[in-house]
Amino acid sequence: MMGRDRQVAGGIRRRMVVAAAMMMTAAAAVGVLPLSAGNAAAQEARKGGTLSIILQPEPVTLTPSTNMAQPTQVVAGNIFDGLVAYDFDLKPKPALAERWEVAPDGLTITFHLRSGVKWHDGKPFSAADVKWSLENIWKTIHPRNKSLFENVTQVDTPDDSTVILRLSKPSLPILSVLNGVGAPILPKHLYEGTDILNNPYNNKPVGTGPFVFKEWKRGEYVELARNPDYWEAGKPYLDRLLFRIIPDAAARAAAIEKGEIQYAPYNPVPFRDAERLSKLPRLKVDTRGYEWLSPLLYLDFNVENQYLKDVRVRRAIAHAIDRAALAKIVWFGYAKPAISPVPSSLVTFHNTKLPQYPFDVKKAEALLDEAGFKRDANGVRFTLTHDFLPYGDDYRRTGEFLKQALKRVGIEVTIRSQDSAAFIKRVYVDRDFDFAISYNNAFPDPQIGVVRAFWSGWLGTGTPWTNGSGYRNARADALIQEAGVEGDPAKRIAEFNEFQDIVLGDVPSLPLLELNFFSVYSADLQGIVEQGDQVYSSLKNARFVDAPKAN
Amino acid sequence: MLTYLRRSAAQLVFVLLGIALINFFLLHLAPGDAAQVLAGESGAATPEYMEALRRQFGLDQPLYIQFLRYLGNLATFDLGYSFRQSLPVSELILQRLPATLLLMGTAIGFALVAGCSLGFLAARRAGKLTDTVISIVALLFYATPVFWVGIMLIVVFSVILDWLPVGGMTSVEANLGGLALVGDVALHLVLPAVTLGLFYLAIYARLMRAAMLEVYGQDFVRTARAKGVRLRRIAWRHVLRNALLPIVTTLGVQLGSILGGAVLVETVFSWPGLGRLAFSALFQRDLNLLLGILFCSSVVVVLVNIAVDLVYTLLDPRIELG
Numbered sequence: 001m002m003g004r005d006r007q008v009a010g011g012i013r014r015r016m017v018v019a020a021a022m023m024m025t026a027a028a029a030v031g032v033l034p035l036s037a038g039n040a041a042a043q044e045a046r047k048g049g050t051l052s053i054i055l056q057p058e059p060v061t062l063t064p065s066t067n068m069a070q071p072t073q074v075v076a077g078n079i080f081d082g083l084v085a086y087d088f089d090l091k092p093k094p095a096l097a098e099r100w101e102v103a104p105d106g107l108t109i110t111f112h113l114r115s116g117v118k119w120h121d122g123k124p125f126s127a128a129d130v131k132w133s134l135e136n137i138w139k140t141i142h143p144r145n146k147s148l149f150e151n152v153t154q155v156d157t158p159d160d161s162t163v164i165l166r167l168s169k170p171s172l173p174i175l176s177v178l179n180g181v182g183a184p185i186l187p188k189h190l191y192e193g194t195d196i197l198n199n200p201y202n203n204k205p206v207g208t209g210p211f212v213f214k215e216w217k218r219g220e221y222v223e224l225a226r227n228p229d230y231w232e233a234g235k236p237y238l239d240r241l242l243f244r245i246i247p248d249a250a251a252r253a254a255a256i257e258k259g260e261i262q263y264a265p266y267n268p269v270p271f272r273d274a275e276r277l278s279k280l281p282r283l284k285v286d287t288r289g290y291e292w293l294s295p296l297l298y299l300d301f302n303v304e305n306q307y308l309k310d311v312r313v314r315r316a317i318a319h320a321i322d323r324a325a326l327a328k329i330v331w332f333g334y335a336k337p338a339i340s341p342v343p344s345s346l347v348t349f350h351n352t353k354l355p356q357y358p359f360d361v362k363k364a365e366a367l368l369d370e371a372g373f374k375r376d377a378n379g380v381r382f383t384l385t386h387d388f389l390p391y392g393d394d395y396r397r398t399g400e401f402l403k404q405a406l407k408r409v410g411i412e413v414t415i416r417s418q419d420s421a422a423f424i425k426r427v428y429v430d431r432d433f434d435f436a437i438s439y440n441n442a443f444p445d446p447q448i449g450v451v452r453a454f455w456s457g458w459l460g461t462g463t464p465w466t467n468g469s470g471y472r473n474a475r476a477d478a479l480i481q482e483a484g485v486e487g488d489p490a491k492r493i494a495e496f497n498e499f500q501d502i503v504l505g506d507v508p509s510l511p512l513l514e515l516n517f518f519s520v521y522s523a524d525l526q527g528i529v530e531q532g533d534q535v536y537s538s539l540k541n542a543r544f545v546d547a548p549k550a551n
Numbered sequence: 552m553l554t555y556l557r558r559s560a561a562q563l564v565f566v567l568l569g570i571a572l573i574n575f576f577l578l579h580l581a582p583g584d585a586a587q588v589l590a591g592e593s594g595a596a597t598p599e600y601m602e603a604l605r606r607q608f609g610l611d612q613p614l615y616i617q618f619l620r621y622l623g624n625l626a627t628f629d630l631g632y633s634f635r636q637s638l639p640v641s642e643l644i645l646q647r648l649p650a651t652l653l654l655m656g657t658a659i660g661f662a663l664v665a666g667c668s669l670g671f672l673a674a675r676r677a678g679k680l681t682d683t684v685i686s687i688v689a690l691l692f693y694a695t696p697v698f699w700v701g702i703m704l705i706v707v708f709s710v711i712l713d714w715l716p717v718g719g720m721t722s723v724e725a726n727l728g729g730l731a732l733v734g735d736v737a738l739h740l741v742l743p744a745v746t747l748g749l750f751y752l753a754i755y756a757r758l759m760r761a762a763m764l765e766v767y768g769q770d771f772v773r774t775a776r777a778k779g780v781r782l783r784r785i786a787w788r789h790v791l792r793n794a795l796l797p798i799v800t801t802l803g804v805q806l807g808s809i810l811g812g813a814v815l816v817e818t819v820f821s822w823p824g825l826g827r828l829a830f831s832a833l834f835q836r837d838l839n840l841l842l843g844i845l846f847c848s849s850v851v852v853v854l855v856n857i858a859v860d861l862v863y864t865l866l867d868p869r870i871e872l873g
């Protein structure tokens with residue numbers, strides 16, 4: 001079992017170190033290496049090995065074409081390459097596309113593809129695959145990209161390694177979603193002419209990425225193996241990725257602590273366990289690798305509610321909440337107060353000169369008095385029901401925190417819990433709620449993950465995660481539409497600045513916290529977090545190293 | 552006997568029809584549908600995307616059409632298709648069946664043997680120290696939440712002592728085959744089976760003790776004693792056999808729930824059983840899958856009940872099936 005596996009691995013490791021040491025001696029003899037390099041050589045990566053990873057919950061499908069759920073993308077990022085990948089500063093860097101050009105008017109985007117790339121079934125990857133994926137997935141059934149690609153009127157493929165997008169109006173955010181899960185490229189030869197949603201390859205995906213799908217044992221694990229023909233020479237380092245499904249949080253913590261699991265992304269354990277695990281020398285807790293997502297926790301006010309339709313009440317509630325304390329107490333510091341619906345990680349778009357709602361109980365009370373909701377004999381102004389996003393204890397405790405905070409200003413809160421299907425129906429379909437907490441990933445461009453919370457165009461369609469508050473503002477809508485097709489980056493920034501100013505003034509949805517997700521991984525792993533979209537990207541750089549000797 | 556079986560078969564059909572009807576409409580009362588859950592998990596959606604999902608799932612049809620389709624499928628022994636998992640329901644259930652049967656079988660077997668032995672012992676030493684200790688231990692395991700026992704066993708035997716794996720059913724990373732694989736599964740089975748078994752064990756021990764003490768008080772036991780039959784023989788031959796009826800009844804109830812699995816134990820030990828499958832299907836509003844599992848469970852309950860009736864006649868010749 002584990003023990004035996006480790007011994008075998010140890011054998012390989014020793015041999016590698018011996019080889020490395022010999023090479024080093026040789027190098028030192030000809031005077032290439034400085035003396036201090038000895039330490040680095042002890043950290044020499046070794047090839048091979050199986051990495052056990054936590055996957056929670058079990059994915060629905062392994063193809064990110066119609067399902068954007070977290071576990072699907074965590075696995076699929078290793079199987080599918082994107083046109084680009086994203087750095088920590090969210091700038092695109094080459095992947096399947098070696099380079100690209102955007103015409104000055106923004107109406108033509110040209111991608112030059114890497115040549116010699118093969119699908120896992122041996123067929124060559126070509127521009128036709130990209131064109132087919134854009135036309136049949138990105139533009140149509142993809143839950144996030146439709147609005148970004150809808151102005152692409154034509155896709156030209158003059159040769160096998162060139163893709164030219166022709167747009168009727170510019171769409172700059174396109175360049176922010178082109179990684180393997182944001183704009184998945186599927187093999188045209190396996191999907192063309194089939195029912196895409198029911199294609200059997202959705203569950204045994206064929207990609208071009210560093211790892212090849214081997215087996216999905218439902219309820220147990222998903223297994224991927226090293227792609228020996230990967231286009232990036234020498235990569236990946238690991239032989240096998242084993243995504244294990246462990247539904248219980250305490251069991252996950254035990255498996256990590258015992259070393260049965262060496263990599264666990266996406267808040268695999270409760271914050272309290274994270275604190276404990278981070279103190280173990282064998283483990284690391286890391287909040288990098290989620291930059292591409294930029295998750296934001298927010299409070300949606302139902303603006304049709306008899307109290308909440310008054311902007312003064314919404315502002316009062318904003319003043320009544322101590323967001324710094326919320327981040328510290330409920331989220332154990334894995335969050336920071338948000339001041340705009342556009343998170344600060346979206347540096348170009350985040351506006352710092354906005355209406356602010358500092359924690360101020362007196363001001364909150366004054367605003368409520370002014371709105372005409374005086375305290376009654378019991379000190380209560382009115383009662384609201386709060387629905388929290390049923391994604392675990394952190395959200396429930398956030399609700400309890402809000403209840404306490406609002407009680408101080410005379411608003412009584414009843415907390416209501418339900419499962420996620422019921423939550424979505426209540427908030428987005430039936431609109432039968434007072435105020436609710438939820439979270440959205442903003443992604444690198446507000447067009448992708450932010451504006452949907454304020455855009456009134458889809459009100460009445462019952463679409464989840466769109467405009468929970470029921471907010472309608474003609475100017476905000478106009479700005480959203482203009483920015484969507486604006487070709488001049490500076491003008492877009494100005495439009496988003498004005499947009500943030502309006503929606504934060506009206507505050508139909510109150511940004512609470514910028515969340516920091518965390519991963520836990522074994523300290524003898526290297527290259528596990530290398531880019532801004534790491535959790536949704538591949539582990540091609542991950543490798544085991546010899547643990548440095550204690551001095 | 553034949554009349555009984557024929558009547559049972561007829562009843563079976565009606566019971567199952569009723570169960571299908573109730574399950575179907577009851578489950579459709581739950582707020583939200585599978586498309587909303589999927590969109591919820593995606594964290595983003597467009598009206599077009601929702602429509603595509605609903606069409607894929609057949610949710611764009613009126614409810615009665617969905618029900619008629621479901622009945623039509625059942626009539627042809629087709630449990631339907633899980634659109635969420637893109638697999639036929641029967642295949643999903645069959646995938647999980649071996650793990651479920653292994654866990655439940657081992658746990659119930661262990662509980663039955665150990666529980667009955669302990670109960671037998673306690674009844675023979677009623678009022679003495681052995682009895683008190685057994686009763687207290689049984690009560691303790693009965694009263695402790697199963698998931699807590701599970702976690703504690705993991706912490707002790709897996710994390711601290713490092714004797715047994717934390718969870719799962721096999722050591723996938725080791726690529727085992729043949730006998731080594733059997734041994735590996737057995738190692739993985741120990742903790743979940745013991746956790747679940749300890750809970751059932753308590754039930755059997757208490758039941759056995761009570762049933763035996765009741766039989767001890769009856770006239771034929773006194774007669775046997777008066778005749779000079781040895782105490783050991785009385786316990787085995789006269790008391791135990793007569794005390795088995797309630798045990799068989801309980802066993803029947805537990806075997807009936809075997810397909811439901813044990814959600815908590817399966818969750819704590821990442822055991823790939825049917826309980827977890829049903830539990831997640833409920834939250835995901837994967838109604839075809841959930842209906843399939845419930846339907847199979849109902850069939851098992853009905854069949855086990857018939858079997859229990861038959862066993863009664865073997866154990867107690869006075870009982871007749873009419």
